[in-house]
Amino acid sequence: MDARQVNPLPSIIPARRAAAPDTGLRLAEPDILRTDHADGSFVLRSSVPLGDFDRCIGDWLTRWAAREPDRVFLAQRRGAGWQTVSYGEACATVRNIGQALLDLGIARDDPVVALSDNSVNLALLSLAAMHVGRRIAVVSSAYTRMSSDHGKLHAILASLHPGLVYAEDAAQYGAAIRSAELPCPVVYTAGAAAGEIPFTDLCAASAGPGVDEAFHGVTGSTVARILLTSGSTGAPKLVPNTHRMLCANQQMIAQCWRFVDEGHPVVLDWLPWSHTFGANHNFNLVLRNGGSLYIDDGRPAPGLIERTIEGIRQVRPTLFFNVPKGYDALLPSLEADEALAGALFGRLDMLFFAAAALPQKTADRLRAVARGVRHQSLFFTTEWGSTETSPVVTSAHFFSSDTRNIGVPVPGVELKFVPCQEKHELRVRGPSIFAGYIGDEEKTRAAFDEDGFYRMGDAGRLADPADPNRGVIFDGRVSEDFKLTTGTWVSVGALRVRAVSAMSPYAVDIVVAGHDRDEVGLLVFPTAKLRTLANDQDGTLCGKSLGLMPEVRRALGAVLADLCRGAGSSQRPARAVLLSAPPAIERGEITDKGYINQRAVLALRADDVSRLYSDCESVIFPDRI
Numbered sequence: 001m002d003a004r005q006v007n008p009l010p011s012i013i014p015a016r017r018a019a020a021p022d023t024g025l026r027l028a029e030p031d032i033l034r035t036d037h038a039d040g041s042f043v044l045r046s047s048v049p050l051g052d053f054d055r056c057i058g059d060w061l062t063r064w065a066a067r068e069p070d071r072v073f074l075a076q077r078r079g080a081g082w083q084t085v086s087y088g089e090a091c092a093t094v095r096n097i098g099q100a101l102l103d104l105g106i107a108r109d110d111p112v113v114a115l116s117d118n119s120v121n122l123a124l125l126s127l128a129a130m131h132v133g134r135r136i137a138v139v140s141s142a143y144t145r146m147s148s149d150h151g152k153l154h155a156i157l158a159s160l161h162p163g164l165v166y167a168e169d170a171a172q173y174g175a176a177i178r179s180a181e182l183p184c185p186v187v188y189t190a191g192a193a194a195g196e197i198p199f200t201d202l203c204a205a206s207a208g209p210g211v212d213e214a215f216h217g218v219t220g221s222t223v224a225r226i227l228l229t230s231g232s233t234g235a236p237k238l239v240p241n242t243h244r245m246l247c248a249n250q251q252m253i254a255q256c257w258r259f260v261d262e263g264h265p266v267v268l269d270w271l272p273w274s275h276t277f278g279a280n281h282n283f284n285l286v287l288r289n290g291g292s293l294y295i296d297d298g299r300p301a302p303g304l305i306e307r308t309i310e311g312i313r314q315v316r317p318t319l320f321f322n323v324p325k326g327y328d329a330l331l332p333s334l335e336a337d338e339a340l341a342g343a344l345f346g347r348l349d350m351l352f353f354a355a356a357a358l359p360q361k362t363a364d365r366l367r368a369v370a371r372g373v374r375h376q377s378l379f380f381t382t383e384w385g386s387t388e389t390s391p392v393v394t395s396a397h398f399f400s401s402d403t404r405n406i407g408v409p410v411p412g413v414e415l416k417f418v419p420c421q422e423k424h425e426l427r428v429r430g431p432s433i434f435a436g437y438i439g440d441e442e443k444t445r446a447a448f449d450e451d452g453f454y455r456m457g458d459a460g461r462l463a464d465p466a467d468p469n470r471g472v473i474f475d476g477r478v479s480e481d482f483k484l485t486t487g488t489w490v491s492v493g494a495l496r497v498r499a500v501s502a503m504s505p506y507a508v509d510i511v512v513a514g515h516d517r518d519e520v521g522l523l524v525f526p527t528a529k530l531r532t533l534a535n536d537q538d539g540t541l542c543g544k545s546l547g548l549m550p551e552v553r554r555a556l557g558a559v560l561a562d563l564c565r566g567a568g569s570s571q572r573p574a575r576a577v578l579l580s581a582p583p584a585i586e587r588g589e590i591t592d593k594g595y596i597n598q599r600a601v602l603a604l605r606a607d608d609v610s611r612l613y614s615d616c617e618s619v620i621f622p623d624r625i
Helices: 057-067 087-103 120-131 151-160 170-178 199-203 209-216 243-256 277-288 305-315 324-336 338-345 360-371 441-447 492-502 543-548 550-564 598-604 606-612
Strands: 032-036 042-046 072-078 081-086 112-114 136-138 164-169 186-190 223-228 238-242 266-269 292-295 319-322 350-353 379-385 392-395 405-409 414-420 423-429 454-462 472-477 507-513 520-526 573-578
Touching: 042 405, 057 087, 057 120, 057 243, 057 277, 072 087, 072 120, 081 087, 081 120, 087 120, 087 199, 087 209, 112 120, 120 136, 120 164, 120 199, 120 209, 120 223, 120 292, 164 170, 170 186, 186 199, 223 243, 223 277, 238 243, 243 277, 243 392, 266 277, 266 305, 266 319, 277 292, 277 319, 305 324, 305 338, 319 324, 324 338, 324 360, 324 507, 338 360, 360 379, 360 492, 379 405, 414 454, 423 472, 441 454, 472 492, 492 507, 492 550, 507 598, 520 606, 550 573, 573 606, 598 606
Parallel strands: 072 292, 112 136, 112 164, 136 223, 164 186, 266 292, 319 350, 350 379, 520 573
Antiparallel strands: 032 042, 042 414, 072 081, 223 238, 379 392, 392 405, 405 472, 414 423, 423 454, 454 472, 507 520
């Protein structure tokens, strides 16, 4: 459906929460209905119907190209400045690239596969593929850049059966791609060899009537993107996202955040398009609402966070998205530099976090910095969803000081709470939910219950059992929780967030151990600052030696003692060890978004788990400070 024919939405009235600060933004008030079932489960849904939404992603691009052709759509760093592409320029180039894809005979079911980081060219190629009814699959660049063994990449390519493969620079990505010996065209922005295609050749094609015919043939059920899950427990699953899913989800977001529907957001973003947060949420939100996306070439890591800081000073975004690890990396600079804080918060409508739980201490520090440089209260919020839900299921479109509150179901989505162990497992149904994994009927059957609800694998509980409008508290991953030998269930998510917050600034992240053990233990990834305190002879951190340092043992022992006070056995860490190596993305220990994978770390670091439960002198105990 065309957005110009959208039905009028219910009027928005001020939130009922008297304590909520005035952010100056138009936010929908939650109106959530609850239905209870005899088996102890219950379902939440919004009373507000989902409004009409567009037919396909290309409708957004063509609309803004017609209305405001000169408005900046995409920008990428070039030297000290930015190379920009307007909506009019983007639409014309997308049509030309679409013609080139048709001329190359790319089949509808054979995706255009990209192996590079975010760039203007990747954005244009992705939109071109979707414009002519083809699908784009962006594979994490970690499989090519950070890994010397390309076996997993080659297996992924074989499962995707690409119709075309793209990468920015052959010097960086060529070895991995060429060793795969692919029977399809390969395109590079730079360094294309004989038999390979320069990206400029795609742009040089001249769009003909076939492009318009293909565009008008795109329907809601046409697959737009294929995303890969992390694959931590085996081969990555292939998740198809249709145009209907993606367009419906952006309509859901707009009905919660009315202010994005009333302006042109300016976004500086590094989050990778190989994941749903960066691609389906952030990229689509900018495009749907006629905004400007400045592609950040920084990362939340030493030596790269400086690029993000420079980008903040130059762009002064109106929306800012990040993962908890990203905010931890930014905070020291924001607290020390009032001008930088003003650049980030000065004209910001919304600060947003997702992908992992945010420690309360981090949120409080960010709010404190914002108060020092702005007059109105900061709208600091989150949403919850997954790759399979394209992605938003719940939205905290109201004020909450609790970072665990993931909000309420967005319009059009049903959220079911099913008793599981000592928690409630969350399941979801609606037009933005996928229909099944590509080429894996067994995993598809296991992913849905008998009523067609997708099993998220997460747990949740009502913030206020008497009022579902107060939101849902994220209660960890059901699959991560385990039992001690006493039979007590350990809520990994809750303990991890408490521990990370308490161990700041010593720990960058934590993994909870203790399955079939008598007590809970912590594997601690130390911060870069802490890692500089102890090096072995070749300059590499030795976790054991760091754990032997008296000042480190005293500090972390005191933290463990505080965590244990008043806590039951399931939330009382009895020991901890410091790890030598940071989490490795290429081994599946962490995603591009910075989220630690509990199961992968525990499996891959079995020796450290054994050390944790030994009497090794590097083990830190709360009662031996």
